Amino acid sequence: MRLFGCVCGQFHTTAGAMGMRAGEARVAAPVPFYVIDHPDGVALFDCGLHADVANADDDYRQALQAQGQDVTFGPDDTVARHLERLDIDPGRVRWIVLSHLHFDHAGGLHQVPNATLVVQRREWEAGFDRETARRYFLPRRYFDLGHKVLQVDGEHDLFGDGSVVTIPSHGHTPGHQSLRVRNEQGDHILVGDAxxxxxxxxxxxFPVFADHDAMNRSLDGLLALRGPDTVMVFGHDPGQWGENALLPAARA
Ligand SMILES: [Zn+2]
Known part of the structure; x- marks a missing residue:
């Protein structure tokens, strides 16, 4: 089983917005997703931005921009292009575990048509709650696409062998989840936006919109799962990608 880390474009924001001490300094924050090539099927953890965001003239792209979501994202950054470079047909991806339904995590669903979504029940419900979903920047037409949906409550062992286990980490959104991946590359906790x-x-x-008490509890729980060799892969850390990448990626 192999774990890959792919960068699906970048955000431009302040370091402070990413919880970093540099405050007002501008940073380019990566938008990662992950590919797990397991003998029983390919699974993704998140799937990045919608392909339309690569088109400067697109209405959705312009709406994001107007709402302050400043991203760099090209046609070669989509989930489908990353999978092609890994010689994986997007049509044979079996699972997409979604950390949550924010636009930069679930936007690429349309390119992976045959997967079953694995999402915490309360997150799936939040996606349909108008008031909550307004802050997700991902209209329903971009995530409610007819995929099979496995709604889970709490931990879920994806392949039944303990190698890939969802860890609920609510707070960033009502039903956010993280993912623990154990293989010959080591023990990784893909923290997501927890x-x-x-x-x-x-x-x-933490971001203003989040439930900070819940985020603190979730983060304490994730940190307590660490063993001496566990690698924590954070949601948008500029220092964990590029030349410092913790995980192998598709060839350019
Ligand atoms: Zn998020």
């Missing part, structure tokens, strides 16, 4: 950066795990500076 914590944006390594620094935010110390500063505990």
């Amino acid at each position: 914590c944006y950066t390594c620094e935010a795990a110390e500063t505990r500076s």
